[in-house]
Amino acid sequence: MKDLTGRVVVITGGARGIGRATAERLSAAGARVVIGDLDAALATSVAEQIGRGAVAAGLDVTSADSWRAFLAATAEAGPVDALVNNAGVMPIGSLLKEPDEVTRTIVDVNLHGVINGTKAVVPGMIERGHGHVVNVSSAVGRVAVADGATYSASKFAVVGFSEAMRSELRPQGVDVSAVLPTVVQTELSAGVPAAKGVKPVTADDVAKVIESVLRKPKAEVWVPRWSQAIVKVSGALPRTVQDAVSRAMGADKVFHSADPSARAAYEERARRS
Numbered sequence: 001m002k003d004l005t006g007r008v009v010v011i012t013g014g015a016r017g018i019g020r021a022t023a024e025r026l027s028a029a030g031a032r033v034v035i036g037d038l039d040a041a042l043a044t045s046v047a048e049q050i051g052r053g054a055v056a057a058g059l060d061v062t063s064a065d066s067w068r069a070f071l072a073a074t075a076e077a078g079p080v081d082a083l084v085n086n087a088g089v090m091p092i093g094s095l096l097k098e099p100d101e102v103t104r105t106i107v108d109v110n111l112h113g114v115i116n117g118t119k120a121v122v123p124g125m126i127e128r129g130h131g132h133v134v135n136v137s138s139a140v141g142r143v144a145v146a147d148g149a150t151y152s153a154s155k156f157a158v159v160g161f162s163e164a165m166r167s168e169l170r171p172q173g174v175d176v177s178a179v180l181p182t183v184v185q186t187e188l189s190a191g192v193p194a195a196k197g198v199k200p201v202t203a204d205d206v207a208k209v210i211e212s213v214l215r216k217p218k219a220e221v222w223v224p225r226w227s228q229a230i231v232k233v234s235g236a237l238p239r240t241v242q243d244a245v246s247r248a249m250g251a252d253k254v255f256h257s258a259d260p261s262a263r264a265a266y267e268e269r270a271r272r273s
């Protein structure tokens with residue numbers, strides 16, 4: 001999909017943060033963007049601001065029925081060429097203090113949301129013989145840290161799901177990619193410090209990578225891109241050395257040292273997802 005002109009791209013969680021930046025960037029590149037978000041009013045207002053044929057509707061990625069209703073409500077955009085499974089939530093803290101309903105919400109939105117989206121959109125892509133699914137995972141989907149166990153588990157699962165679906169769908173003309181950002185400046189990461197030497201990236205930095213992956217499919221890309229090489233190299237080192245590097249960079253404490261007052265508003269919204 002070297003040329004995005006006229007391509008129809010569905011973006012989940014497109015009312016805010018990375019999803020919104022991706023919708024803006026892809027629309028500017030000529031794509032027709034279809035925004036789905038739990039916050040239907042905000043999604044609609046974002047689509048109106050973007051213009052250029054952007055459409056939006058309410059979507060709860062955790063529900064197969066909601067996916068069907070969303071695709072029917074936005075069918076005017078035309079057959080879907082690409083799906084960006086971006087919607088996600090990140091309540092953090094010790095697993096032992098995490099209420100069961102929050103644990104379920106994290107897995108439901110971050111993992112079942114991606115699975116539901118794939119099941120809803122990919123059959124049409126297979127019929128048409130082409131398509132691309134980009135799943136937004138996280139750096140903690142490869143390198144887990146304390147106080148984010150359920151979130152990390154959900155994002156590891158997205159990486160595994162993406163790998164399996166990539167080999168399953170490739171023979172049918174559908175690409176699957178995983179994008180793994182480090183800390184991104186959005187409401188989701190409020191109060192979360194970046195590891196030493198890793199500058200937080202912007203939502204548009206991630207959007208740029210998603211755009212480039214759509215133009216030239218890759219199995220897995222990190223944001224910033226160089227962080228992927230560091231993790232690959234350190235993955236070859238003995239575990240004790242990996243742990244020491246993580247401690248030296250403060251990477252093991254990014255969630256533990258998050259500022260609770262800066263996170264309060266986001267944590268409240270995430271629990272309602």
Ligand SMILES: NC(=O)c1ccc[n+]([C@@H]2O[C@H](COP(=O)([O-])OP(=O)(O)OC[C@H]3O[C@@H](n4cnc5c(N)ncnc54)[C@H](O)[C@@H]3O)[C@@H](O)[C@H]2O)c1
Pocket residue numbers: 012013014015016017018019036037038039059060061062086087088089090109113136137138139180181182183184185186187188189273
């Ligand atoms: N911000 C970061 O530091 C960071 C880092 C790595 C990965 N990510 C991932 O990037 C993705 C986007 O995160 P963000 O930082 O832009 O977050 P955000 O909170 O700014 O935006 C997420 C959007 O998803 C929507 N959403 C939540 N639950 C939903 C549901 N059930 N159905 C539909 N929409 C729903 C929200 O309403 C919101 O508009 C997430 O998957 C997140 O895990 C973020």
